[in-house]
Amino acid sequence: MFLSRWLPGLANLLHYRAEWFRHDLQAGLSVAAIQIPIAIAYAQIVGLPPHVGLYACILPMIVYALIGSSRQLMVGPDAATCAMVAGAIAPLAMGDPQRLAQLSVIVTVLVGLMLIAAGAARAGFIASFFSRPILIGYLNGIGLSLLAGQLGKVLGFQIEGDGFILSLINMLQRLNEIHWPTLAIGVAGLIALIWLPRRFQRLPAALVTVAIATLAVGVLRLDHYGVAILGAVPAGMPELAWPQTNLAEMKSLMRDALGIATVSFCSAMLTARSFAARHGYAINANHEFLALGVSNLAAGVSQGFAISGADSRTAVNDMVGGKSQLVGIIAALMIAAILMFLTAPLAWIPQAALGAVLLMAGWGLIDVQSLRKIHALSRFEFWLCVLTTVGVLGVGVLPGIIIAVTLAILRLLYSIYQPTDAVLGWLPGVEGQVDIRHHEDARTVPGLVVYRFDDAILFFNADYFKMRLLDAVQREHQPRAVLFDAEAVSAIDVSGIAALREVRDTLKAQGILFGIARARGKFLRMLVRSGIARELEDRLLFGSVRAGIRAYRVWRNRNKELFASE
Structure with a gap:
């Protein structure tokens, strides 16, 4: 009972x-094949070395399993969580890579x-x-x-500018600086990432693409022609340590951590519930909070960064036919083996190939089809979705989401x-x-008015009721009685009770x-407590x-003299 x-x-x-x-072995190897290049690429969103992305996989996957x-x-x-982590810690690190890594651990x-x-x-x-x-807009x-942030890796130069609009403007102004060999690798990588999944569904497209690009760079020594490569990746497992911080940093990080935690949980729950429904079992949301929280603690103590549910790797697991949580353990052990013994080839991975993976990840997050469906169903929710997107791009992830949620609640x-x-x-x-x-x-x-009110009667709508x-x-012409059909009234508060008494007293008068x-x-229950x-x-x-109605008719028949003039 305790274990279950x-x-x-x-x-x-x-x-x-x-x-x-x-089935679990095959799924575990497939998930690892997808996870390795993605983890390395996503570490760059945060601004951390590639091996930190692998650190963020191993222990959390075992813990969650x-x-x-x-x-x-x-x-x-x-991708989304990494972008939020980057936004939280980059201003505080002020370009110091070591401090960036420390802040990443703290926020995680x-x-x-x-x-x-x-x-x-x-x-x-x-x-x-x-x-x-709101989730689609986010x-x-x-x-x-x-x-906007990763196009520079494919074009061969560092895009400068804070935010989506400024980054885009800076990129357009510097198109004359394109490094053509880098662009060729990036475009070839994008083509492979689009074509391979359509032609070979079970093939780990990201791994194959990155492997071919790495082989080309190593054989042709394209690094001598200005193609940026990943560089040396330290072997071995992380050392456990706790970084120092101060109160001002903690206040800033706690605010951002709240947003990251909320979005991470909602994203993971969306994925987990979708696949649970497909396989006929239920997910306990409160327990998933605990599981994801302990997994993030595991990521933090192993010098990684905040993690969430990985929808692409979950989809691979399901497609290959994984049967149990052993898939995560197998994938984690595979990644650990790579990190221990096979880091040398990782140094030759071209940045353009990782940029292509990230561009595909970003494109995969954009859901135009759902946006069209929402527009057809509800104009308000369509504009709520668009506003969330604009808010994320304009004022940041957490403020944008808060604005959208506030509007939804007001609606x-x-x-x-x-x-x-x-x-x-x-x-x-x-x-x-x-x-x-x-x-x-x-x-x-x-003589009888039968009235129905279709919601709770609370302080803000009691007068309206x-x-x-x-x-x-x-x-009504000469009303004698009112019958309030309260079937749709799910709740009533003190203000509602007061309004109900006022209605009764006004009618009685x-x-x-x-x-x-x-x-x-x-x-x-409130009618009983209030004495009504x-x-x-x-x-x-x-x-x-x-x-x-029967009771009213009986009363009417007993008081015929009241209706004699009608």
Whole structure:
């Protein structure tokens, strides 16, 4: 029981089936083949040496394989997370490579601690605040930022400029500085990365592309012609150390770490849930917070950088047929073996080939098709998506996302502030009630207003509810009673209770009865706590609209003299 709750990956491995191993071995080797060139390339997004990207793979993959609940999810360097880490630590490092590496460790540990704290606080629900349009807009922004930042590697010069627009302008101004041999390698790499997956789906396109480019550079000695190469990669495993920092740095890094943790979790959950649904099992969001947090701690103590769910490597794992979390362990051991014994060939990797990998990664984040679908379904959410992209490009990742989430919440509050409502009637041959505003031939019960309000009654819409109900009563000819259909009212607060009392008292002063039908859940509990349920008594609190109408007709028949003048 303990293992299945806290270490589901280990629990799964303890019940491992021998027939899975062949599939897991093949998937593990395939994931490693994809992970190695991507990790090296993504380290350059952060501004760190290539071996740091490999450090960020080994221990986190093993840790997640033991703690994580997803059987398909692979963790590791992620383009979006790396871009956020770079934005957080580059201004503080001020060009010092050693300080950059130290700050990377600090922010990664902070991300891990925040994720663990969120898991302990059962904050998995926050993933719901990142709607699909916001996530798509965010990824589009990160993708465009990557394209602008990595084009220089393919063109053969260092692009200068802070932000997407300035980087793009600087690149266009310096097109006369293109290094043609570097561009040739970059373009050839892009062609290979596009063509290979279409022609050979099971082939690790990134690894093959980088390997061919490395072989060409080494054989033709293109480095002598100005082609930039990766350079020496130190062999061996990382030494565990904790860097020094100060309070001012910690304040800045904690703010950025919160954004990185949030985006990292949402990205990982999106991938994990997609593949879990495909294979028929569920993902516990709160536990995934813990698993991803401990994995980030593992990345930090092994001198790596913040990691997340790796969608491309997860897709490879699933395509090859991985059966269990052993895939991650096999891939991690393969990467460790490369780092220990085969670092010499890595030195000849051309920067242009890594740039091509990063350009494809950036392009893969841009989802134009989903943008079109969102535009067709909801103009507001389309512009919310576009605003998120513009915000990420213009003011930064975290501020851009905060702006988009704030707008989404304001839109939600606005929709709750003025929810739909209806005065109900009946149509011959139609089951249930209909809105009489949309059906002129709908019948009503003379003297009775049956009113429905389609959302919670809370402090910001309580007055609106009161106004709408009383307006509906005023439009009725000689109303004698109001039956409030509360089925859609999921909750009510103190302000809502006060508005409900005011409605009842206003109607009572006019000689109009007020009853409630289909009260349930939190709404009914608040009616009981506030005493309204007792004040209404059973004769004015009904289990159904039909019961309320029957009671009204009985009351009408008993008081015929009131209706004699009608």
